[in-house]
Every structure is written in C-alpha cells, then in structure tokens.
Amino acid sequence: MLINLSNSMVVNHLLKSQSIRPEQLYLHSGRRASNVNRVATEGYFALECELSQTTLLYLSACDLFEDLHCCYQVLSKAMSDEDPEVFVSVIVQLVKRFKHIAISNFDLAYAYLAWHTGDDYPVMHHLLVALTAARVAMQSQMFCEEEVDSIVSAALTMNISMLSLQARLRTQVEPLSRDQKELIRKHPEQSADKLQLLGVQDPVWMDVVRSHHELPDGTGYPRQIKNQHSGSVLLSVCDSFNARMAQREYRKNFTAEQAVKDLFDQGDALYSNFTAILLEELGIYPAGSLVQLAGNQIGCSLIRGQTAITPVVLVFRNLNKSGVAAEIIDTAQNGFGVRNAIPRRDLGDLPTLLDLMARVV
Helix, strand or coil: CEEEECCHHHHHHHHHCCCCCHHHEECCCCCECCCCCCCCCCCEEEEHHHCCHHHHHHHHHHHHHHHHHHHHHHHHHHHHHCCCCCHHHHHHHHHHHHHHHHHHCHHHHHHHHHHCHHHCHHHHHHHHHHHHHHHHHHHHCCCCHHHHHHHHHHHHHCCHHHHHHHHHHCCCCCCCCHHHHHHHHHHHHHHHHHHHHCCCCCHHHHHHHHHCCCCCCCCCCCCCCCCCCHHHHHHHHHHHHHHHHCCCCCCCCCCHHHHHHHHHCCCCHHHHHHHHHHHHHHCCCCCCCEEEECCCEEEEEEECCCCCCCCEEEEEEECCECCCCCEEEECCCCCCCEEEECCHHHHCCCCCHHHHHHCCC
C-alpha cells in the first residue's frame, strides 16, 4: 500500500530523524526520489511495507489529529454562530465523520481528544462524548443506524445552553455556587429548547438531550423521571464517565476504575450493560491517560492493550533519569506494568500529543 506524504514538515521530520530514508520516497510520477535535498512541492509517496510500525503510527496520528482539529473548529463555529440555516447540516456531517473514526481509529482519536480536552473543555468534551457514544452504540448492536445518528447528534450538542459555565468550571477553585447548580440542573431542557430554535426536528435527538441526566431510579434531573430510554441512558453513561475523568480544580480527579464503579453502582441492567462495553473498549487506563509504569517511566496511554490493565503507552519521561528518549511500550511485558494513573496537574504543562509522538520516530 502507498502512503501519501504531502506534508513537508512531516517529511522533513522523518528524514531528519532517519525514520525514513530518501530512497524510500517516490514521486507522484512513480520514480524513486533519491538524494532528497528539499521536499518536492507535489509531495511524496512511500511504501507501507518499507516503514516501521512506529513511523506508520506517527503518520496515522498526523492525518487523524488534523482531521479531529478540523472537526473541533467546525463544531466550535457552529456552537458560537448558532445559525439555523446551517446548524443541523453541520452536525449531520460531523456525525458521519465520527462514526467512521469510531470504527477505524477509536483508540488514537480518543487519546487525542482526552489529552487536549483542557484546551477548550466545552467543545472538546462534546467531541469526546460523541466519539465514545458512537463506539459503544455500535458495539452494543442495540440501535439501528438512524438511532446511532440521533444519539451522536445529541452527544455533540447536549450542553449547548451552558458552554460559558463549563468554560468557567474548568479552572474554578471554589465549589459550585447555588446559581451554577441551578443552571446545570436546567441545562438539558434549555439545550433542547435552543436546538429546536436552531432547526432540529429529530424527536430522538431532542429526547436524548432532554433526558441524558435522568437516571433509571428517578434520582436524576431535571424532571426526576425513571429513565429507561436506551439512547439517553447510553449518553448518560458516556457523558458521566468522561466528565468524571476530566480535571477540575474544585474536586479530585477520578480514575477510570472509580468512574466505572460509580456507573455500575447505579444497579440498573441497561446502565451496567453500556458501562461494561465502555470498560471493554477503553480499559482501566483509557487512551490519553497519564500513567506511571513499574520502572517509574511516565507516559500517555495510547492504545488499549490485550487486557483492560495493559495499554500500549507512549513513554516520554522517567522519574529516576533525565534525558530519557521517548519510546512506545507494551505494558503487557514483564517489568513494564502500569503502577497507577497520574493527574495531569501533577506534571504541569505538557506538549501536544503529536509533539510527544514525534519524539519516538
């Protein structure tokens, strides 16, 4: 298979790191491009079989992360413009893209969104929950394609009425105020009302948004009704899990193990079924998590491994050594098991995930 290398910065980085040699590059005409002094304006191709797995992973990340950043920009603009003439069509296109990504590149996409959620939590959280909901919905085999579309649409828009509050809460140190709690309690209904004004006519989309915080036992909000609607229960599980994993200044971070335990504690069969699928897809150390290994290496969980507790980790630091080269480690190996998850705030500002991945090629 041919790999398209049209980004000159990526090609230059791979050549400089010697992850790819000039003689491995082909021009669009099919000729080998040996003795490369500069990147050709038309770009290059390379044969997949001639590249290492690490290089292929990096190239996949370059394309995928650019795609996800574009999705972020599109959703951010749609949320801020609130233009009824284009809003629904924009969400429909994003849903199609996220369903494809959830099938073809779920782990790496989840890693990117989880790692960068702090960049713009209100919008990134929508994308992260939409990706999770798409994956769990399709894995559950409980929904037809149209229902999956409605659920993912709801995930992309569920908090549209409280974006500014979510942005403030990201860095707020003090506990929630009474007014903030009230706005949170009302946001499912208010978001549904706003979506109706923006031209949404899909009743399932609207119902899922209205009910995604209602619980099976009737203790949810805003109406405190017993929720047995499979679509809104699914969204509730995906939203709750990702919200618990997100960093907050006014509370301690949850681990994935704590988050899924809370979800299982609901004691409802439907809730537990979706939680079990989520755990199977993400593991105990979801992609994008900061983890410490047995040998005191620090890294980002990148891909779910053979079991829920053995992710493939991008290691970029060692607590006992300085100047350690970045590497990708399968924690199923002896001596490389994950010791624990680490809150992001403990390491301060960190590079982008693509910058970290660039260190291993």
